[in-house]
Amino acid sequence: MKENQEKPLIGVKEIARRANVSIATVDRVLHKRSGVSKATKEKIEAIIAELNYQPNIFARTLSSNKTLKIAALLPKASPESAFWNAPLEGIQQAASEISPYGLGIDVFLFDQNDKNTFESQANAILEKDYQAVLLAPMFMAKAKKFIQSCHQSAIPYVFINSDIPGQDSLAYYGPDLFQSGYMGGHLLRYIVPASANVLLVNISKEIDAHHHLLRKEEGVREYFSEHELSQELHRLDIRNTDYVFIAKALDQFFASQHDITAIFVTNSRVSSVAKYLEERGLSHLTLVGFDFLPENIEYLKTNVIDFLICQKPYEQGYKGIMALYQHLIHHIDPKKVNFMPIDVISRENYMFYTN
Amino acid sequence: MKENQEKPLIGVKEIARRANVSIATVDRVLHKRSGVSKATKEKIEAIIAELNYQPNIFARTLSSNKTLKIAALLPKASPESAFWNAPLEGIQQAASEISPYGLGIDVFLFDQNDKNTFESQANAILEKDYQAVLLAPMFMAKAKKFIQSCHQSAIPYVFINSDIPGQDSLAYYGPDLFQSGYMGGHLLRYIVPASANVLLVNISKEIDAHHHLLRKEEGVREYFSEHELSQELHRLDIRNTDYVFIAKALDQFFASQHDITAIFVTNSRVSSVAKYLEERGLSHLTLVGFDFLPENIEYLKTNVIDFLICQKPYEQGYKGIMALYQHLIHHIDPKKVNFMPIDVISRENYMFYTN
């Protein structure tokens, strides 16, 4: 069959020969199936360990001809926030790379302004039969319920973009939210006088007590307190993502507060604030926010936004899928927590950034 | 054998059935072997195209049990420049990921201060029998000769870190050298007054007419000329990487030139210049250089170095190997030119950077 020379590789056959059993018995031990006496089982396990047996994945996959399916659960990108396009592209790239190995990926999108769509999509995943799940656990309570079901079905899952620690996920790929905020604090201090007052803005329909935006805020506050900065740190929660609503909330804030020098927006909605500042002639205020989105870049170019903090959203999706693939096929488990680098984008370098 | 249900996948057997031939004949067509009449060949090819047949890689690899070998040719990291550790780590990571698929990678290291070691290592590769090559083509002439041999043996090769365009490599993963320099110019202008004079330093034993460091210099000059900057741009070539030699060269330069405000070092040796500036009490000069190396970071922390430009050296190695893998195994070819992002590292964000 082959003109191949060097091949002293060991397989089930060799193990069986050394143990004086059939390959079926070796196979039973390998798959922890019953029907093997304790004595022979231990003998075989010893030989497997001694030879450091590595099963041939090609033969394995060819034989047990099962096609694995991975589900990805993440927010759909909206015109108002294109952020989630990047993780999706990473997922699709990973999908195309592993599809020749019989791995299929189905994407389930939910509306990040509506908890219920998360739940219904999660249920849709549970009804079908997936071997692994990648998810952005945006809504703490709903997400916990979902992964509990996964856990019971022994379905491995990885988180991207925000973590829920202590839920024995296979892995997490995303920002260190606290450090993101800390970095934001650092940048603010870098460019405004130490005496300046800072406004911190959370824009999201769903800000509950456990929302991940709040972790970023904690980071900012930590930086300020660590460095004993004297300025005030105001906070404004805006529970609506429409521009008119945001503008009204900011108008209201600025009506009673006039000495703000810098604004820190805790997510990618920073372009809405930029638009507001431009319209009100407040472009001179320092503005820091998140994510490499076209609309944000426009305001970066025109000096309305000063810095953007980015965390490789594409790679979050890509690496998350690849981790599941390695786990399913090669039984290689990733590091449990994988923080993305914290990239700082400015007018100086945005043209060279890749998300 | 299996409890599997849905599997209407098509293989050689189905193609053979439809064409009224045996699978052996289909196989002959698939591998462009002789022994098939023109008529049946065309009939089979039509069916293959119609069904969009994708061979089962598992069965293929299992059957033709050949183990592919990739050679990687790059400089060895020296204590004076740890830069090449990062690409090597990327290569090793890729190696561990693809080794379960029977791909082996051998690394050949040369001394970047000695062209002849490049040549001898290249010859060592040619003598053995590798199916693909990854290389950092540091020495234009020697590299061209080497890849010519590869080309004749139909061995695909990818470049990392610096490109030689027009040599039909499979791909290039590395910086856009010109844009790196351009970015450096941008940064210099960002932090020094427009009237300040700038010194550009090339430190390398091998600076010939085609050396890639010169592309960076062109980028700097382009930025300065595009923006009609009035300041002088001095240049200093130092053809020795020992610190004492570098210090002497700089002493000599500063003896006749006193009004320098900023220094741009075109590679990772910037720490040597930083050391010099610190020793001579010139730390106030603005210093920009390349690469996220421990010694450079130290000087970044202590304000001697102001900015470092980095270009994902780890990924260069990783992606280069993965491209060869995709090419060899799946016949999927990458984009021919893949520029790494241009990352700007400062005191503000170095703690979050990953190389």
Added chain:
DNA sequence: TTTATATTCGTTAACGTTACCGTAAATTAT
């Protein structure tokens, strides 16, 4: 003791592709 039921293990076909070997038919040489 005989029969029923577990427990333990071996034989073997299949997964889809590759490529060696054999052979009938077509072509060329004698």
Added chain:
DNA sequence: ATAATTTACGGTAACGTTAACGAATATAAA
């Protein structure tokens, strides 16, 4: 005309692993 050769194709073992099936032995129930 027959023999030698070339062309065109089919049959099939093998790659290493999986798991269905059956058989043998041991243990429990009658």
